[in-house]
Amino acid sequence: MQVRFNPDGCYVEDFKDKCRLVTKGKRVGIMFTLDVSMPEVEATMFAQGAGVVADMDIWHKRIGHVNEQQLKSMQSSEIVTSLPKFKVDGMHKICEACQFGKKTKNVFPHDKNVSKRALDVVHSDVWGPTKTASMGGCRYYVSFIDDHTRRVWVYFMKEKSEVFTHFQNFRMLAEKQTWLQVKCLRSDGGGEYFSNEFITYLKMHGIQRQFTCRYTSQQNGVAEKKNRHIAEVARALMANKSMPHHYWA
Numbered sequence: 001m002q003v004r005f006n007p008d009g010c011y012v013e014d015f016k017d018k019c020r021l022v023t024k025g026k027r028v029g030i031m032f033t034l035d036v037s038m039p040e041v042e043a044t045m046f047a048q049g050a051g052v053v054a055d056m057d058i059w060h061k062r063i064g065h066v067n068e069q070q071l072k073s074m075q076s077s078e079i080v081t082s083l084p085k086f087k088v089d090g091m092h093k094i095c096e097a098c099q100f101g102k103k104t105k106n107v108f109p110h111d112k113n114v115s116k117r118a119l120d121v122v123h124s125d126v127w128g129p130t131k132t133a134s135m136g137g138c139r140y141y142v143s144f145i146d147d148h149t150r151r152v153w154v155y156f157m158k159e160k161s162e163v164f165t166h167f168q169n170f171r172m173l174a175e176k177q178t179w180l181q182v183k184c185l186r187s188d189g190g191g192e193y194f195s196n197e198f199i200t201y202l203k204m205h206g207i208q209r210q211f212t213c214r215y216t217s218q219q220n221g222v223a224e225k226k227n228r229h230i231a232e233v234a235r236a237l238m239a240n241k242s243m244p245h246h247y248w249a
Helices: 039-045 054-060 070-077 098-104 160-178 198-206 218-239
Strands: 001-004 009-014 020-028 031-034 122-127 141-147 152-157 184-187 208-211
Touching: 009 031, 054 070, 070 184, 098 160, 122 160, 141 160, 141 218, 152 160, 152 218, 160 198, 198 208
Parallel strands: 122 184, 184 208
Antiparallel strands: 001 009, 009 020, 020 031, 122 141, 141 152
16 A cells, blocks of 8 residues: 655555555645545455454554453444454464553552661652742752651752752751761762762761662652652642742742
């Protein structure tokens, strides 16, 4: 088969049979509509009529790559008219197009391991930038979350580079309040956590680093979910009182 387009419409021809016209279509705006009422089209579309055993692979592709169970349901419920009977053994091979177009990541298992003491593990993540700066000119905030108590500390920032300064302030405050020490900092691989002074500071105080894999934010799920929750609550509070956006901080 070959398809020819011109300003007036399109033509589907069988080039093996001296370019015999199979069907044609009219141009409607930017679309081309095929005339499926032509005898040649009906013969092609429903060559395997009712009572004839058909190849399920072909109809799987014709009806939008639906799965085998849905095809059988369409047939038994007569949702699609003129749908033929399928072979008993069903589809013969894995559809590569489906594997490419429908693949998704598996759900990450929930981490049930929680630290036994406060500050043993601290989760951190940066949120932003916002479209509207706060009254103080901030466009980001960084959160630090204790894995054991789930207590949250939030610091607003004008630039991501301020993460190191805020971590120093957080560590001093948290350790003074709990009389415990921060042992591990878990974050994504953002550049704000990789500065030389940050790395040197952590080594000097014996704080272990844990980074998530690239493009795998689920491994830092505690911080990611908390940041989303904070942002949702802030938006809801502002919307309820019709507050201007620069009050978000």
